[in-house]
Amino acid sequence: MAQVKKPLYLQIIEYVKNKIESNEWKQGDQLPTEIELAEKFNVSRITTKRAMEELARDGIIYRKKGRGSFVSENSSVLRATHNQSKIVSIIIPYQKNREEMLDYIKGATDFLNSKGFHLSVHCVENENNEKEAEYLKSIPLQDVSGIIYYPSNVNDDYQYLIPLSIQHYPIVFIDKYFESLPISSVVSDNFNGTYKAMNQLIQKDHQFISFFSRKPIERASSLKERYMAYCQSLVENQIELDHHRIVNGYHAMLIPCDDYEERIGVLANMIKEQLDLGVTAIVTENDIDLVQGIGKLIHEGIKFPDEFTILGFDHMQIPEFFNMKVLSVEQNFYGIGFRAAEMVVESIENNEYINKKEVLPVRIVKCGNSDVNYAGIMCKQ
Structure with a gap:
């Protein structure tokens, strides 16, 4: 059976992304014009226009009226993903006397180590939204392949999270989920x-x-x-x-x-x-x-x-x-960290963006009483 070719506009998109991933085209560099790309691929200008519009919509390039198209700063995310380093970062609150935060980290570390990955920990003190936003902006531009993220206030971080989801950067929420964002999560029941x-x-x-x-x-x-x-x-x-x-x-x-x-x-x-x-x-x-x-x-x-x-x-x-x-x-904090790390690595290794919510069971404990009642069931969406 003959192999079905990709649509021409997708071939142009792939061509531009490959140039950026290989670092041949760097941030701020001007791209060939729509006419030049049309001639290169032997297509109509309508086809090249569609490709450039989709690249701009995804934040890979930006366009200036009358001047042309340029490689955007968000394109660095492509290089980080393309390189697939063995580093995953976790962004997590730092709170005194909250040992569960260490359980999240321990669970993530245990899985990542078993797969040859390393975990870098970035703590946010006193619900510092500016610091949290800074991490979300800077980490994908470094040699980091994915993020596990415990959000304190995601409403302040939409401008950084939406481009990451559009560009299919591996990221998983823990503790919370957000229906308006197509980003995976692992939470308690x-x-x-x-x-x-x-x-x-x-x-x-x-x-x-x-x-x-x-x-x-x-x-x-x-x-x-x-x-x-x-x-x-x-x-x-x-x-x-x-x-x-x-x-x-x-x-x-x-x-x-x-x-x-x-x-x-x-x-x-x-x-x-x-x-x-x-x-x-x-x-x-x-x-x-x-x-x-x-x-x-x-x-x-x-x-x-x-x-x-x-x-x-x-x-x-x-x-x-x-x-x-x-x-x-x-709550099973260790299990949440472990499963979140597993989902991030799955996305990295398979080069496939994952968008699902997983709910881990909890148990009801009466302190001073050995009776334990299990509540909740494992479910996937």
């Missing part, structure tokens, strides 16, 4: 974990349960899924969904505080307000924040109900020292 843990609370006669979110709920897929599960569990069990028991985006109230003690005081007051409303359980996004606030209240002599329970997601043991019940939705 936040919805099912929260839903089953909530039902366990309600079965223990908790009727007044608060939801604490450090960031605005609408800013992250993980928070939205947890909140939806919280709401659904209450509604299905015919419990009032009271907005007074929703503490959403409280970090904004901590920013003006001058020091650590003042921040903990603000947190403690938030928790005290919930206790005054009769709350006996709190679902918290950030275990450390809640524990610090509770610790201050206990130090001040505030009494908590005997049945008071913390439902968290970081599997911390600290609340046990306060003699409190803890229900934790334990």
Whole structure:
């Protein structure tokens, strides 16, 4: 059977990309005109125009009216991908007392080492959006073949993420996903974990349960899924969904505080307000924040109900020292890092762009109790 030839405009696109990948045409170099390319490939100018428009749309070249087409700075991404170095980078928040961040790194490192790759770690402190954006802009221009990315606030990074996805640069989100971006992700089963843990609370006669979110709920897929599960569990069990028991985006109230003690005081007051409303359980996004606030209240002599329970997601043991019940939705951070690295390498080695979401199961752990209930199922989309 005769081999089917590529459309002529695709042949022109491939020709231009090869010139850039081989470094024959460098950033800022002017390309041949549409007429020159039409003559070279023996095609109409309409065909060359289509090829150049697609290259410009993908950010490989840029065009100046009346002057011609030029190699763009984003073309360096092509060279990094073409060279296929054995380096993958991870961009991840740095937070004290958050060991799960090391588990992400350990999982990614173990898989990459097994495939002869190396991991370079880039930490972002204090939710520094400028630093995060700088990494997304600079890393693909270096000798790095792919990125594992734990986003703190992707809304500020769209201008860098969209070109990477268009150019099929290997990148995988961890912890969160974004439906508006065609980029792969590996996340925990936040919805099912929260839903089953909530039902366990309600079965223990908790009727007044608060939801604490450090960031605005609408800013992250993980928070939205947890909140939806919280709401659904209450509604299905015919419990009032009271907005007074929703503490959403409280970090904004901590920013003006001058020091650590003042921040903990603000947190403690938030928790005290919930206790005054009769709350006996709190679902918290950030275990450390809640524990610090509770610790201050206990130090001040505030009494908590005997049945008071913390439902968290970081599997911390600290609340046990306060003699409190803890229900934790334990996430497989190591597995997320391992699978994300696997997906990046798969994309690199097969020269194939991957766009899918994978959800890893979680487990519900009752601290001080050996019973473990598994929640969630492995699924692929």
